Amino acid sequence: MPAWLFALLAAAFVLYTDDYVIAGVLPEIARDLHVSEAYAGQLVTIFSLTVAVAAPIAGVTLARVSRRYLLTAAFVIFIAANLVAATTTSFGLLVALRIVAALAAAASTPAVFAFAAERAPESHIGRYVAVVALGVTGSIAAGVPIGTWIGGHYGWRTTFVSMAVGGVAALAFLLATLPRQGHKGGGEVPTVREQLRALTSAPVSLGLLANCVLMTGSMMMLTYMAPYLAAVSEDGVDQRAIAFSLSGFAGIICIWAGGKATDRWGPDRALVIGIGIFTGIMAVLGLLWFVRPVPFSVLLVVGTIWGGMAFWNSPAIQTRLYLLAGPVAAQALALNTSSTYLGVSLGGAIGGLTLGSLGAGLLPAVAAVLGLSALALLALAIAASKKTPSGAEVVAEY
Numbered sequence: 001m002p003a004w005l006f007a008l009l010a011a012a013f014v015l016y017t018d019d020y021v022i023a024g025v026l027p028e029i030a031r032d033l034h035v036s037e038a039y040a041g042q043l044v045t046i047f048s049l050t051v052a053v054a055a056p057i058a059g060v061t062l063a064r065v066s067r068r069y070l071l072t073a074a075f076v077i078f079i080a081a082n083l084v085a086a087t088t089t090s091f092g093l094l095v096a097l098r099i100v101a102a103l104a105a106a107a108s109t110p111a112v113f114a115f116a117a118e119r120a121p122e123s124h125i126g127r128y129v130a131v132v133a134l135g136v137t138g139s140i141a142a143g144v145p146i147g148t149w150i151g152g153h154y155g156w157r158t159t160f161v162s163m164a165v166g167g168v169a170a171l172a173f174l175l176a177t178l179p180r181q182g183h184k185g186g187g188e189v190p191t192v193r194e195q196l197r198a199l200t201s202a203p204v205s206l207g208l209l210a211n212c213v214l215m216t217g218s219m220m221m222l223t224y225m226a227p228y229l230a231a232v233s234e235d236g237v238d239q240r241a242i243a244f245s246l247s248g249f250a251g252i253i254c255i256w257a258g259g260k261a262t263d264r265w266g267p268d269r270a271l272v273i274g275i276g277i278f279t280g281i282m283a284v285l286g287l288l289w290f291v292r293p294v295p296f297s298v299l300l301v302v303g304t305i306w307g308g309m310a311f312w313n314s315p316a317i318q319t320r321l322y323l324l325a326g327p328v329a330a331q332a333l334a335l336n337t338s339s340t341y342l343g344v345s346l347g348g349a350i351g352g353l354t355l356g357s358l359g360a361g362l363l364p365a366v367a368a369v370l371g372l373s374a375l376a377l378l379a380l381a382i383a384a385s386k387k388t389p390s391g392a393e394v395v396a397e398y
Contacts, residue, residue, distance in 0.1 A: 004177035005131050008112045012135025014166040015105045017143030019047055024148025025156040033091040043098050050102035052341035058107040059334025060195050067115045068178050074108035075171040079164045086160035110334035117322040130259025130315040137255055137311055141248040190327050198328045206381035208339045210374045211317050215343025217370030218310045220351035224363055231360040232292045233299055247307025254308035259315035267320035268382050274313040279371030281306040285364035
């Protein structure tokens with residue numbers, strides 16, 4: 001595999017670590033800037049919502065900009081925002097800087113995945129996308145713990161400095177390896193009207209909605225997995241930490257396996273299998289509630305399978321959109337970034353309401369219903385792709 005593919009992996013690793021790492025240093029930020037932890041936690045919410053709103057807008061308006069130039073500008077802004085954040089004494093200014101960093105991530109994250117798909121051999125698109133997606137799982141498994149450790153020992157400001165240093169390293173890697181041609185084949189970029197019509201076609205839009213619903217169910221369960229495990233098992237925090245760790249490593253393995261399955265079977269079949277297994281695991285977790293306390297070994301096996309399948313779907317989702325959208329693939333991937341972040345936000349909200357009103361035992365049931373809903377939406381998207389024009393065909397009509 002080419003060196004530039006691993007530069008894209010490094011870029012994704014830095015961008016996603018920057019989003020998640022704030023959660024690990026919230027107590028220090030809150031104490032130093034004299035705000036409550038709940039108030040400081042809105043830094044995470046603001047970042048996610050900014051990416052969700054800005055990604056599709058950036059995808060459409062920056063479609064004519066070379067990927068190389070776009071990534072360079074975005075990382076320069078990203079680095080500057082983190083460096084200034086490390087020096088600020090104002091919480092309001094820190095919020096503004098997180099918005100700036102989120103705008104840089106919104107512009108560059110879809111471009112990272114689009115570049116990988118554009119340059120991949122036709123039989124290896126899923127695997128190339130999976131390599132870049134390893135940066136996402138890597139940020140959870142390694143980036144966030146490292147950033148949290150740095151912040152805990154040397155102060156939260158050092159965490160921001162570390163993110164800026166990571167941004168410099170990723171940018172240098174990108175500039176040293178990325179081909180200078182910005183778009184595959186150098187073709188014309190569709191007009192805004194053409195882009196919007198293609199992106200709202202049923203095969204694309206229903207697939208995006210399916211991803212949002214799936215992410216809502218998956219992140220709802222991930223966010224509130226600790227309360228569920230504490231209620232269903234008699235094991236302590238150390239055992240829960242092991243369960244989370246194994247789930248993360250399973251995610252790294254399955255994101256690569258999902259990419260290979262996408263190339264071998266096609267994205268539709270890979271998605272049906274992945275969403276189906278996720279829904280089945282949620283059903284099993286729901287049934288285990290009625291036989292609690294559950295042995296830790298059982299929860300470990302079930303949780304590890306679930307953690308892996310939660311990431312299996314990512315290469316298939318993005319490959320499917322890339323193949324369907326054609327000339328507007330980058331914009332479709334930007335919308336996918338938006339739907340993913342929206343799903344994360346909705347997962348936290350719906351999971352919190354479920355936990356507070358119905359209890360931890362019904363969390364898997366709600367997640368399973370969302371999984372079934374995602375399967376139904378995917379089935380509609382697949383059927384629509386056989387009956388109506390895809391994004392590529394819509395653009396071609398012009």
